[in-house]
Amino acid sequence: MSWLRTDADTIGAQEEVNVAFQPVDDETPVVQRDDQPGVRAVTRSLDLLVELSKWERPARLSELARGVDLHPTTALRLLESLRSRGFVSQTVDRSYVLGSRTFEIGSAFLRNVSIWSQANQLAEQLAESTGETSSVGVLDEGQILYIAIARGQQDMGIASAPGTRHPLYCTSLGKAIMAELPAAEVNELLSQDPPRRLTPNTILDLGSMQRELNEVRSAGYAVDNEERTPGVICIGAVIRDHRGAQVGALSVSGPAVRMRESGIPELGQLVVKSARAFSA
Amino acid sequence: MSWLRTDADTIGAQEEVNVAFQPVDDETPVVQRDDQPGVRAVTRSLDLLVELSKWERPARLSELARGVDLHPTTALRLLESLRSRGFVSQTVDRSYVLGSRTFEIGSAFLRNVSIWSQANQLAEQLAESTGETSSVGVLDEGQILYIAIARGQQDMGIASAPGTRHPLYCTSLGKAIMAELPAAEVNELLSQDPPRRLTPNTILDLGSMQRELNEVRSAGYAVDNEERTPGVICIGAVIRDHRGAQVGALSVSGPAVRMRESGIPELGQLVVKSARAFSA
């Protein structure tokens, strides 16, 4: 999503402005340390919404308020606003759950980016031809955001769900995408989210990663060789828009033994072929 | 979603409060007619988000501001807040598009209601066994909200997308669900969203609808006999949770000729069977 302005673009300018706003004489009490852009009530309500989305069960007012460090009174009124627009709902015991409007708008996000609205079909096709679980993801905020997931017939039920995120360094999607980026940008991305050892195979240092990305470039596809989950191998390749710009990546995932039986290079070619066909 | 508090529940109490806030003496200027609950800045920003979700192309600041009737300055700062939390992004020409966080949270909405996270599989199974497009939807705000849609092999490409809404009175999903509700509630729902003639077959008056719902009850499934789109027939049946409570509905849709060939009663039984199997 490189054509999008990132928030960092404006932080420089923003900070200058805020510095100028600092009280000049000492007796002015510094009430708040927020140098956040925009309207406080809004960012707070969005924080509440994000907090709520992390709860797998309905959340009480006080729990949410604690989670985002707000006075319950304040949280209550912000949640009322969210409720009036359908972004949250309340159960009979007054606990909060996400409202249907979140789903409505989240769907519009996919629909309005035409290339992603076909992501499901792409994943389904690959899942069908391989029998393994297949995913489509994009680079977003330095992570892989899963757009679509299709379970293969031989599904093991350990696939991530759409809308979740994973690191770049330990996924085939992430490596396939990073292989397209300049080395400096890769280093930047990796230092933002420093690799942690998730399995014995996880690639931890920059040097190894750059070498790995070279291999990805020459092969045309990336392999996650049990680097995130022991026993699971993923194979991914980038997908492009009609102009050849990279817009995301496609992968198959399955148990290591079965993937090796099918043949990593063969699967790699299949993924690349599907990705290419889609780009048309 | 009857276990959820609707906003109407609190409107009574809320209004009393607001009435008490009305200026008592006439010289106090009545600055705003908003009797909306909650925090103004927040509801405004949510309105902006909803407005943006309706745009199929990136929207300019001024366009959005006009759409929700806000001063551009105000809209700008609200959008900055939305951007800082990833709910909107900007393209290089500073137009606004929905941000990835909307998708992330919209997905969480499905994931956190366990019964709906399986909706995709349910739709896919029925699409596979019938070859026709299959949908899962729920009653929400007096409409059908589509949760999942699976295209059949013989797809015609005229299916609604997940996250969109349709009226109750002209969809098999809507009629299947209404058949489970008390007559008074049906009347209430229909008067909120009065039927309009979409095709020659659209059911317009309450009496006909109640008679139609009787047939639905005896058959166990509902038929949309070209009532919304000419040439398209849908067949729907409710799905239930493990306790037997109605949580949504399932349907197949296809061209009238082909659906009649397959046999409406046969398809009906198939839909009912799938819906029953799912409820377990």
Place this chain on the structure above:
DNA sequence: GTGTACATTCCATTATACGCAATGCTGTTT
């Protein structure tokens, strides 16, 4: 029945969101 934790209402206080006006910026017309 007493106690605790939580949700909600009330209210004063002042911070804070607001909109006007002015400034930049971009792209278009003659």
Place this chain on the structure above:
DNA sequence: AAACAGCATTGCGTATAATGGAATGTACAC
């Protein structure tokens, strides 16, 4: 080129409207 037109952005004073403490109401536990 120059002048214009439309839009995005910044600055700033003002009054509104968001805030949090305190009080009240409610639900549940012991």
